[in-house]
Amino acid sequence: MLPVFGHLNPDTDAIASALVYARLLTRQGTPARAYRLGDLNFETPFVLREAGIEVPEVLPQLEAGSPVALVDHNESAQSVSNLADLTVTHVVDHHKLGDLTTVAPAYLRFEAVGCTGTLLWKLHREANVSVEPVDARLMLSAILSDTLHFRSPTTTQEDRDAVAFLAPVAGIGDVETYALAMFAAKSDLGDTPAEQLLKMDYKVFPFGDPAQRWGLGVIETTNPAYVFGRQGELLAAMQAAKSQDGLDGVLLSVVDILNETNRTLVPGDVEAAVVQAAFGVDTRDSVADLGERISRKKQIVPTLEKHFAPQH
Numbered sequence: 001m002l003p004v005f006g007h008l009n010p011d012t013d014a015i016a017s018a019l020v021y022a023r024l025l026t027r028q029g030t031p032a033r034a035y036r037l038g039d040l041n042f043e044t045p046f047v048l049r050e051a052g053i054e055v056p057e058v059l060p061q062l063e064a065g066s067p068v069a070l071v072d073h074n075e076s077a078q079s080v081s082n083l084a085d086l087t088v089t090h091v092v093d094h095h096k097l098g099d100l101t102t103v104a105p106a107y108l109r110f111e112a113v114g115c116t117g118t119l120l121w122k123l124h125r126e127a128n129v130s131v132e133p134v135d136a137r138l139m140l141s142a143i144l145s146d147t148l149h150f151r152s153p154t155t156t157q158e159d160r161d162a163v164a165f166l167a168p169v170a171g172i173g174d175v176e177t178y179a180l181a182m183f184a185a186k187s188d189l190g191d192t193p194a195e196q197l198l199k200m201d202y203k204v205f206p207f208g209d210p211a212q213r214w215g216l217g218v219i220e221t222t223n224p225a226y227v228f229g230r231q232g233e234l235l236a237a238m239q240a241a242k243s244q245d246g247l248d249g250v251l252l253s254v255v256d257i258l259n260e261t262n263r264t265l266v267p268g269d270v271e272a273a274v275v276q277a278a279f280g281v282d283t284r285d286s287v288a289d290l291g292e293r294i295s296r297k298k299q300i301v302p303t304l305e306k307h308f309a310p311q312h
């Protein structure tokens with residue numbers, strides 16, 4: 001069974017795409033099984049419950065050389081720790097290409113669409129494979145999640161086309177209401193410890209050469225006031241993560257889904273200087289107002305990459 005998995009600190013796309021791609025590969029003659037790399041956020045259990053699907057198991061330790069299929073990521077810093085020892089046979093992703101290498105020719109599908117779910121929808125269509133209702137629901141949920149129901153600047157026409165196609169197959173008559181229910185579930189953070197809130201949607205990126213390592217977290221929420229009510233705890237958790245994980249900087253963007261704004265927590269002077277130089281934004285009381293830059297993938301990471309790029 002070919003293991004299929006998405007990135008560390010999985011989001012709805014990482015889980016849903018692993019499930020859908022494992023089923024598609026299996027239907028196409030490559031028996032595959034979905035796994036996850038870590039705990040779920042608060043949105044994904046809602047999606048799986050509504051779809052009547054069990055939470056995938058955590059990926060077990062794999063022997064060197066084992067074949068694996070990656071979805072929704074390709075960078076080693078966001079994957080299983082021994083990725084370099086494994087044999088990547090498939091990647092379906094919509095992120096920038098990182099340090100991926102393969103030992104043999106692999107199936108690689110990368111497109112700049114808003115969601116891996118959109119690519120999986122296209123793979124069904126291209127292969128003339130019918131879309132099962134449960135897969136339609138998973139792909140649709142992933143697309144709504146990744147694009148914040150088309151609010152994100154990463155959204156493409158194909159994401160919209162996919163949702164228009166998938167909603168009736170999934171039996172979802174009112175997509176807006178379903179999306180709001182997903183976002184409400186995601187925003188219901190309760191008394192989750194600050195360290196967990198920081199790491200829920202969190203990726204480590206290498207920037208520059210020699211590489212600095214930065215941890216970039218995002219909390220997408222319909223209730224930013226709740227998150228800022230816990231600002232002190234979150235800043236402490238960011239400082240702790242920075243020293244424990246040996247990082248050069250940590251930022252945590254609080255994205256207001258409904259108002260499409262990003263106010264980012266900045267734990268120290270190093271981060272504040274980088275935010276000022278890269279984005280031209282001052283930090284006040286440990287918060288930098290990054291305005292409408294709500295996409296880490298499209299508006300935060302590329303700007304930091306450029307900032308840290310060696311000058312020629």
Ligand SMILES: [Mn+2]
Pocket residue numbers: 013014072094114115116146
């Ligand atoms: Mn994604």
